Amino acid sequence: MALPYFYSPLRRAAATKLTNTRTSPPAVTHGRFSSVLSIAPSMSFAGVSLVGDDGEASRSTWDAAADSPDSGYHLFVVRGYSRTKETPNGKCINSRQFRVGGYRWHIGYYPSGLKANGKDYMSFYLRLDDHVAKDVTIQFELSFIDQVDRQEPSRIRDMKSCNIRHDCSWGYPCFIRRSVLEGSRHLKNDSFTVRCDIAVLADANTERSSSTVPAPPPPSIQQHLSSLLVSGEGTDVTFEVGGETFMAHRCVLAARSPVFRAELFGPMKEGTTRSAISIDDMEPKVFRLLLSFIYSDTVPEINYDNGHGDDDGVMELWKKLLVAADIYDLQKLRMVCEENLCRYIEPTTVAGILSLAEQHSCQWLRNTCLDFRNSLQPQGRNHDQDSVA
Numbered sequence: 001m002a003l004p005y006f007y008s009p010l011r012r013a014a015a016t017k018l019t020n021t022r023t024s025p026p027a028v029t030h031g032r033f034s035s036v037l038s039i040a041p042s043m044s045f046a047g048v049s050l051v052g053d054d055g056e057a058s059r060s061t062w063d064a065a066a067d068s069p070d071s072g073y074h075l076f077v078v079r080g081y082s083r084t085k086e087t088p089n090g091k092c093i094n095s096r097q098f099r100v101g102g103y104r105w106h107i108g109y110y111p112s113g114l115k116a117n118g119k120d121y122m123s124f125y126l127r128l129d130d131h132v133a134k135d136v137t138i139q140f141e142l143s144f145i146d147q148v149d150r151q152e153p154s155r156i157r158d159m160k161s162c163n164i165r166h167d168c169s170w171g172y173p174c175f176i177r178r179s180v181l182e183g184s185r186h187l188k189n190d191s192f193t194v195r196c197d198i199a200v201l202a203d204a205n206t207e208r209s210s211s212t213v214p215a216p217p218p219p220s221i222q223q224h225l226s227s228l229l230v231s232g233e234g235t236d237v238t239f240e241v242g243g244e245t246f247m248a249h250r251c252v253l254a255a256r257s258p259v260f261r262a263e264l265f266g267p268m269k270e271g272t273t274r275s276a277i278s279i280d281d282m283e284p285k286v287f288r289l290l291l292s293f294i295y296s297d298t299v300p301e302i303n304y305d306n307g308h309g310d311d312d313g314v315m316e317l318w319k320k321l322l323v324a325a326d327i328y329d330l331q332k333l334r335m336v337c338e339e340n341l342c343r344y345i346e347p348t349t350v351a352g353i354l355s356l357a358e359q360h361s362c363q364w365l366r367n368t369c370l371d372f373r374n375s376l377q378p379q380g381r382n383h384d385q386d387s388v389a
Contacts, residue, residue: 049095101200125171135163
């Protein structure tokens, strides 16, 4: 995949100097619980744009507030790739606007490349939609949804920064050769998803006092609690799940889950003080992920490289984790599961995911499924595609 490229009618000379801005990704550690300790805070979700057969992005399924976090990611889902690749060279399909760092952005997708010498490639560019007095400094990455090593927040923040304003773009003129995409795992059922991660750095458009007190370091309580889970020190409750035994701390479980609180300290605590608590209808690997989240407030990486099976197996694991989050009333985990299940929405899976969302009152996931299902309906209209400014 080509390196990111800076595009501006006013700055073509500067583009050559600023092209090679990437650093090597850090090593990713995997393990039963060890991965919890090395996970950086995840990027905030900044919505989804769905490109249907009509070649136009449907509305974003997530409208972020004006005080959006300084880092986030947007998903650009192309359904019906075989039709979009007929788009002429230099013509663009734009995502819907999304907000990260207080700014509005969109992604420009060139199915047949932006430049005349890149007709065999797809191009992707990130554009700033707001007029700003000074350049906005960002770090960003564009990757396919299954390239999880390229989406590590720590890797994004280690990348070389770039400056962007309203009249310029950053991106990949040769993101991937179309023939390579067509033979890759990224394209499934004539669809693919690109993820755009953005981190907005020091903002020159915001007044800051030179005497501002330095921000305190981020809290480390999750790391300390995760270490406690790994070591097993001080555990006082045992769970039997699918033939496996798990040790935990009553006070931590009770503080994180009202269901565990009632089970361990409320009227339901009868019989839980000495013997192991048996949990039926849940697989050990799901309970392990549940405990990891309770202690660390993050979910370890779930993909086929970590022994979770193929794409279908990973999707089923996210479904089961969502059910567990609903059982134990872990609202943030529910949102994480909804967000990840969104990546697997396609014509063959939308009905099952929609049924699950309705069963567990997951309104956002339900709306995303309905938006996608509606996008499958023929529109009967032609749309002109926007060209690059």
